Amino acid sequence: MKNQLITALVAVSLLGCMPENKKPVVEQNQAENAAIAYSAIGKKVMIYTTASGTKLRLSITGKANFKPVGQPVESEVSVFVNPNKTFQEFIGIGGAITDASAETFAQLSKEMQQEFLTSYYSQAQGIGYSLLRTPIHSCDFSPASYTYVSDEDKELKTFDISHDYKYRIPMIKRALEMAGGELLFYVSPWSPPAFMKDSKDMLQGGKLLPEYRDAWALYYTKFIKAYEKEGMPIWGITIQNEPMASQTWESCIYTAEDERDFLRDHLGPIMEREGLGDKKIVVWDHNRDLINHRAATIFEDPEAAKYAWGIGFHWYETWTGGEPMFDNLDKVQEAYPDKKLLFTEGCVEKFDSAKYQYWPNAERYGGSMINDFNQGTVGWTDWNILLDQTGGPNHVQNFCFSPIHADTRTGELIYTPSFYYIGHFSKFIRPRAKRVSTVSSRSQLLSTSFINEDGSLVTVVMNQSDMEMDYNLYVKSEGIKVTILPHAIQTVVIE
Template sequence: MFSLAAFAQQPKTKKEFTTNGKKITVYTTAENSNLRITSTDNLTFSAAKQPLEIETSVFVEPSKRFQTFMGIGGAITDASAEIFAKLSKEKQTEFLNAYYDKNKGIGYSLLRTTIQSSDFSSGSYSYIEEGDKDLKTFSIDHDRQYRIPLIKQAIQTAGGKLLTYVAPWSPNAFMKSNKNVLKGGTLLPEYYQTWANFYAKFIKAYEKEGIPIWGTSTQNEPMAVQTWESCIYTAEAERDFIKNFLGPTLKKEKLGDVKIIAWDHNRDLMNYRANVIYSDPEASKYVWGMGFHWYENWSGGASMFDNVAKVNEAYPDKGLLFTEGCVEKFDAKKYQFWGNGERYGISMINDFNNGTAGWTDWNILLDQNGGPNHVGNFCFSPIHADTTTGELIYTPSYYYIGHFSKFIHLNAVRVSSAVSRSALLSTSFLNADGTMATIVMNQTDKEVTYNLIIAAEKTVVKIPAHAIQTLVY
């Protein structure tokens, strides 16, 4: 089984990074321009001295190393797979290359998919007949039409490996307190074991299809009563389900290497969930780490980036993985709205700087209506397909994500990176081949000239207004 070690751990080898003889290639994406991950400059290092307060500087310290990078990717939902199937063969190839080819595209290396239906399915469905508590009718035939073929092609395009993890949106209606896969409800205690067995059956069925499963979350968004498939777990209920059923069942079914991801919901309540689950040694031993989403701004407040850092600070031996984010409330007039891309850049830089090992977007593809979605919850994806014209529409989000996924390689290590002025955001990763990727983002309306300073060396870079750059050196 394809398995990776705990990403939260620091690497054992610390090969020294040097700027000696290195050239810096600058790639830029900017609003009101044709620059889209475009090589815009080739620079060299020169001697650095104490920067002035009136200058803007990005400081990188390669000897200070943190989490190991596990990848960036998106979710292959039923919706994405159904729309992909409607594309011409030529457009399908273009699409696969755009996401999964490191040279022709942005080199996705992570994949999330659903156990049974989600809102981004054309309708609700199950792998068993309703009432089948022994799971005798279990079959993933539904997924063989669209989803599994797309996952296999994505893996092939990515070079044969995509770190794949899964999440359920709801148990079957007969297992739940509200007798409905939609609108929340809770898993009834008498079906805890049946539901734990369900994960094992799903994982084995996908692995039989040649799709190795790295991990599973307990439940997508366990504190949200949604109009679509949803199920509520308090922190205590999730702890007990993992400790007494899911963890032991996966182990018994010889799936002990499959990582369990707790929470899989917004940053707002993640600290409480971590405290409850990780403080119980019997539950904690089964949990790889915590997944989180970015939708806490539904309350009208700002993104709670610091909560990720606080979980990382309190539980440094546990992994952190951003498991879902998308721009809600689809509006075709906003395909090229730059703020949507900037939302990705801001989140990715903050989440990585706060200890996240990987970052997963939501749907990789939706149609010109932001669907299909069986409850009308239409959203944006980085690439849309207009099924009336057969064309692919690339949004700013695709390029912002690409500034990370194309240049940070698997098993890279995040290093210390800081900026001297709030106009810029930055993060840096040292790749295993000795190259550094420093991402710099300018959220302001003005071009910014900044120093990139590493030890006693520096270079001077210009970044346009509302732009993101990756410096490779």
């Protein structure tokens, strides 16, 4: 793995040459106004590439100059970007700090800890994560099941987050510091305490008992206040991780009607009563397959919908053998345009250390991110940001991949291709950017584009094919010629 570590360090060094965006914040609609009059002529153009079978990892592979071009022809491959047509506002990209991530991080040397934090959270030298998720008490990626209250404490008088002081909170604080003091930070529960459930077990599903709905809603508010007291501002919450999955780990079942009623009659009002009405509440937090039913059930109840900022989703619907259901997102956006789409979790399952550098894992990230953004998604959250050489720790042996692994036996960091694929988005597309119209003339190329507040235009192009391809990148009536290698991803930055 030494060569992989050297590659990663070289990549971080290359990233360091990219100047950090320190331009002043512009007025809210300036990016839109700039798009209307947008011209790429005379602007600086940099091309960054990550490619299979090469050493290219977020490497600068070209510069270009736009020039006026004529009618595209069918025999050539083209990507068309129209900055005049803007869509959703972007809120960020990031990952989850779980107990597993934090405990693995604590086993690294100080030097490796610093490299890790820089790689994820520095925009100048890393990939500039701007979003963070963490569980409320335990999940499968914890050393064991635990809660913040003693058994049968319906009044929550024993509520105490001391468990998190050892590993999780220190890591989150360091991530916040590396990110410049700002991360969009949201939290999610995997299960209520066992005494609140009909199954009397945090694992294997079960349901929240009606008599504990208020107590469980209050639990969320206590967690938010406890974390904020430690200097970690919470942006929002999801109601329940994977509410239709009875898992071998912490899980809890909510039908669409259950979740609607809990939000409307308990969680929403109690959040407001506790002075937390400004926190964003995200419903569903499960796969794309059933998202439309959940959206209709909750968003068409005005009293429930008023508490819901948006709807979260995962990518695991492919467990059935089918393809990702990206079109379902578009239908939600079409039906409920005032509600936001947020990708809340995705990872590559079934860890196998022989597949650290397995390229299809990275392409799963790239394809999902491009398609999700093009369907209106405003933010994208990976699962564990760090796991060890076993794909854990995980107290129910549900071992998975993360973009970076740490071999705790050697102290080595292992950067997978997924880390770089995510970086092609997170480093260059910044919070408050607006997605702009982008289409490709060939199915082999996927693409999405955003215009940042400072006016820089970012286009990500992914080649899914086995062929090297030349393509024309059109920005309105101006263009450049670009070559993309087989199974590669590129970011073209115009500033």
